[in-house]
Amino acid sequence: MRRYRAVVVGCGPRGERHARGLLAHPERFELVAVCDLDPARRETCARALGGVPAYADAAAMLAAAAADVLCFATPPAIRLPLVELGVAHGVRAIVLEKPLALTLTEAARILALGGGGTGIVVCHQLKYGAHWQRLKALVDAGELGEIQTIHATAQPSMLRVGTHLVDFLLWLRPSARPAWVLGQVDGSAAYGEDHPCPDHLAGVLAFDDGVHAILECGPLAPRRMPEDVWGDVAVAVHGSHGFARAVLGPGWEAVTRSTNGGRLVGPPDLAPQEPRLMADLAAWLDAPERGHSCHAGLAYQGLEVLLGMALSSLERRRVALPLDPAAVDPVLTRLQAVLA
Numbered sequence: 001m002r003r004y005r006a007v008v009v010g011c012g013p014r015g016e017r018h019a020r021g022l023l024a025h026p027e028r029f030e031l032v033a034v035c036d037l038d039p040a041r042r043e044t045c046a047r048a049l050g051g052v053p054a055y056a057d058a059a060a061m062l063a064a065a066a067a068d069v070l071c072f073a074t075p076p077a078i079r080l081p082l083v084e085l086g087v088a089h090g091v092r093a094i095v096l097e098k099p100l101a102l103t104l105t106e107a108a109r110i111l112a113l114g115g116g117g118t119g120i121v122v123c124h125q126l127k128y129g130a131h132w133q134r135l136k137a138l139v140d141a142g143e144l145g146e147i148q149t150i151h152a153t154a155q156p157s158m159l160r161v162g163t164h165l166v167d168f169l170l171w172l173r174p175s176a177r178p179a180w181v182l183g184q185v186d187g188s189a190a191y192g193e194d195h196p197c198p199d200h201l202a203g204v205l206a207f208d209d210g211v212h213a214i215l216e217c218g219p220l221a222p223r224r225m226p227e228d229v230w231g232d233v234a235v236a237v238h239g240s241h242g243f244a245r246a247v248l249g250p251g252w253e254a255v256t257r258s259t260n261g262g263r264l265v266g267p268p269d270l271a272p273q274e275p276r277l278m279a280d281l282a283a284w285l286d287a288p289e290r291g292h293s294c295h296a297g298l299a300y301q302g303l304e305v306l307l308g309m310a311l312s313s314l315e316r317r318r319v320a321l322p323l324d325p326a327a328v329d330p331v332l333t334r335l336q337a338v339l340a
Contacts, residue, residue, distance in 0.1 A: 004029050005032050005070065019031055025278055033054070035061045037056060069088040070093075072095075082094075083114075097123050100122050125277045131246045147237060149152045154234070155223070158201040158218070158310075159195040162215070165217060181309045203215050224249075232247070233249075236244070243255050303327045307332070310335055314338065
């Protein structure tokens with residue numbers, strides 16, 4: 001069984017979570033270096049991770065490390081240059097934080113780079129949680145009957161947690177394709193953050209088999225957990241013979257074909273899910289033909305949905321999918337001018 005050499009760029013909390021996901025599998029990964037522009041942050045992180053070498057320059061680190069895997073957790077404005085750097089240094093896989101990019105043009109370029117032999121994974125790790133897996137198992141087993149509607153909600157913005165919501169929708173319905181979207185947005189305060197986008201997004205995603213999903217993310221979304229904004233991430237699936245819902249913080253509940261009207265409930269899985277994503281990464285590196293459930297192509301499709309909803313709001317029309325990047329970009333910047 002091969003052991004892969006890995007490096008991490010970005011020594012903040014998310015970067016350390018990536019690193020610990022790798023370290024959870026010492027038989028599969030060797031963490032050989034970390035990198036951050038901030039001296040104190042990189043040295044603190046390097047010590048916390050066992051005294052690995054720490055670099056200020058990602059190119060110098062990659063030149064020295066002979067890495068198989070590049071992970072990075074940086075603000076979303078810094079995506080393409082690091083992907084290009086990883087490809088140039090011959091890494092076999094790149095794991096990056098969501099969103100895939102801030103524009104569809106850049107996302108398409110990243111996707112193309114991944115087609116040249118470097119596998120690209122986007123860290124949509126939440127679906128590895130046991131309660132999300134339980135929701136999918138009920139859907140896949142037909143326990144809810146014919147799926148009719150899905151309702152996905154979260155308190156954080158479209159670029160912070162909205163990408164997870166769309167990832168859930170696409171994961172739950174792998175045989176259906178997004179056909180069109182309608183959307184509306186509100187508020188511009190989040191443009192001052194490192195994930196620049198409208199404060200709130202609400203929209204409808206229509207799949208090509210007629211099933212609709214309703215998406216609400218931002219401060220106007222329904223509240224399931226008023227005391228925990230980050231745990232207030234929910235997906236509810238309504239079928240002809242049942243209902244099931246998973247919420248990041250509280251867990252899952254369902255009424256199915258088999259319960260005769262009774263309600264099933266289960267706890268949340270609050271363990272970090274990055275180790276499971278990294279275990280799948282090792283398996284993918286061993287056998288690339290098996291694929292990865294967080295592959296960049298799925299993240300691109302999810303970004304299309306979100307930016308399509310933003311375009312729908314801006315141009316006041318239904319937007320057909322897939323999108324032409326040249327026709328939509330830079331939609332978030334265009335929206336900012338209108339919202340301001």
